[in-house]
Amino acid sequence: MTDNRRSFATSNSLQARLHEMVPGGAHTYARGPDQYPEDMAPILRRGAGARVWDVDDNEFIEYGIGLRSVTLGHGHRPVVDAVCAAIADGVNFSRPTELEVAAAGDFLRLVPTADMVKFAKNGSDATTAAVRLARAVTGRTMVAISDQPFFSVDDWFIGVTPMSAGIPADTAANTARFHYNDAASLGKVFAAHPDQICAVILEAATATAEPAAGFLEEVRELCDQHGALLVFDEMITGFRWSEHGAQSVYGVIPDLSCWGKAMGNGFPISALAGKREFMELGGLNTNHDRVFLLSTTHGPETASLAAFRAVARAYESGDPIGRMERAGRRLADGVNAVVADAGLSEHLAVLGRPSCLVFATRDAAGEPSQAYRTLFLQETLERGVLGQSFVTSAAHTDVDIDITIEAVRGALPVYRRAIEAGSVDGLLRGRPVAPALRRQAAPRRLPVS
Known part of the structure; x- marks a missing residue:
């Protein structure tokens, strides 16, 4: 030591x-x-x-x-300057601002696989909105998620983690897991729950797992075959794999995608994006029952939208x-x-x-x-x-x-x-770290010799 x-x-x-x-x-x-x-x-x-x-x-x-x-x-200066300039003229208004038009245009230019976008504040907002939208589109309740670390703080996901206290069992029962890079396991989920799966949610890739050849294509095909929406969680891959998302890297287009994290270089902003036929169910021009989709007081505040626009410029003009x-x-x-x-x-x-x-x-x-x-x-x-x-x-x-x-x-x-x-005893000064999602408290302090 x-x-x-x-x-x-x-x-x-x-x-x-x-x-x-x-x-x-x-x-x-x-x-x-x-x-x-x-x-x-x-x-x-x-x-x-x-x-x-x-x-x-x-x-x-x-x-x-x-x-x-x-x-x-x-403290990236172009982002800081853009935010300071925006908030000097006000942060939140009773009607949309021209900044919302410009930011939406920037996003859809960067993500041409999407037709519409709606901004929010954190990733869970976007993924939960995607689940609600998929349920409205399909009339189904269940969602299939890959066995990747994290998708949302909301009940549909947390109910199947070790920290499920407070989540009704019948809510957790509406989420089924499949194995990443194992399309057959997803096929078994569809077979076990015929005409019940509204959406399949996964990260196209993770830090340590690239999609196997044909895996994402098979997932896309299974969703189409069974009438479920395909949702990509681009929270990490977006603006880190590519500013166009992992969907552009791997050439598989989801029905909906969820974005956040690097969008604002630390400022709170996320987005749900996707095909017009689905996204418009949260709008005014629909012949179907409307979906209450991401209606938030702070979703369009000017600081984060200005930050996103500065980030978009940095990605378009640099590398x-x-x-x-x-x-x-x-x-x-x-x-x-x-x-x-x-x-x-x-x-x-x-x-x-x-x-x-x-x-x-x-x-x-x-x-x-x-x-x-x-x-x-x-x-x-x-x-x-x-x-x-x-x-x-x-x-x-x-x-x-x-x-x-x-x-x-x-x-x-x-x-x-x-x-x-063969041991950390006498070298580690306290207790080991523990998984963030766990049922019980942290382990006790280790003895120090």
């Missing part, structure tokens, strides 16, 4: 206050202190580019910025994804090289799409381990790297990457000692 430990005293004091006032001590479970080594969860004060500073004046290189919502970097991917490749190659030099490749690895990297931590037996993940986080935090992943932004510089590689190099002797001992 390092000798000159960073102080997190002020962060820990403020975290205690957060626990007194905010359930879970954070407004997003993935931001919770249980996702970081014990007593080492920094409370941040400011950021610039890919750097952040906490209340104890520790400086970190941050990865997965804003839960992957910030692709251009903290943020190329910069993310170049930084990611350099980081993955560098970290994996120092890990290999240390003889630890079977226990630690950086993997995934270059713009969406994760690190895999394995114990002495080569099995995935939360305890070893926590040890790695502990040692990299001490060396100025903050992140539950190695997801890059366009703001990560060569210097940032070099510092990160050296931080990993410095963390490896401790990791090696744990591998050789």
Whole structure:
């Protein structure tokens, strides 16, 4: 372990206050202190580019910025300037603004596979609206979702996770799971629930899983065959795989798609987009029963729409994804090289799409381990790297990457000692991190020798 430990005293004091006032001590479970080594969860004060500073004046290189919502970097000047100019003339009005027209036009130009778009504030707004719309279109109740990490805070999804308290059992029964990259498993869901599935929802790809040849095409065909809508969750893939979405990368067009995160470079904005024949059910010009579709007070506020327009210009005039991917490749190659030099490749690895990297931590037996993940986080935090992943932004510089590689190099002797001992005992200072979606409280603190 390092000798000159960073102080997190002020962060820990403020975290205690957060626990007194905010359930879970954070407004997003993935931001919770249980996702970081014990007593080492920094409370941040400011950021610039890919750097952040906490209340104890520790400086970190941050990865997965804003839960992957910030692709251009903290305080990106064109976004800040656009937001400041917009809000100086008012933020929220009783009628639409011309900014809504311009933002919708920008979005549909970037996503030509969609005919209409409606803006909201977070990803769950969009995915739940897609489910409601699909139910109205088909007259069916059930939804089929892939076994990927997260789709919504709403009942239709949370009811089938370990944190299902408060969700009626009959609501959860309306959601069926299938396996990603296994079209046959989706076929079995349709067969088990004939004429009951309104929609199939999945991410076209994830950081560590590309679609197998023909998989997305088979999903599209099954949806058409059984009369269900195909919904792509583009929260992460949109503006990270491509500004046109994963649907443009893989050439499969969904009926509806859900967007968010990087759309606003951290500002709260999401979108439901899709084919006119479905989207218009939430409008005025329909011969069918109208759908109450994303009617929100703050959906069209000017700050986030201005942020989105500035992001759209950055993607149209530059190459943020190329910069993310170049930084990611350099980081993955560098970290994996120092890990290999240390003889630890079977226990630690950086993997995934270059713009969406994760690190895999394995114990002495080569099995995935939360305890070893926590040890790695502990040692990299001490060396100025903050992140539950190695997801890059366009703001990560060569210097940032070099510092990160050296931080990993410095963390490896401790990791090696744990591998050789077959345990993190005496090396990990507190309890291991735990999955954000779990039924019970965090595990107890580990003994420290």
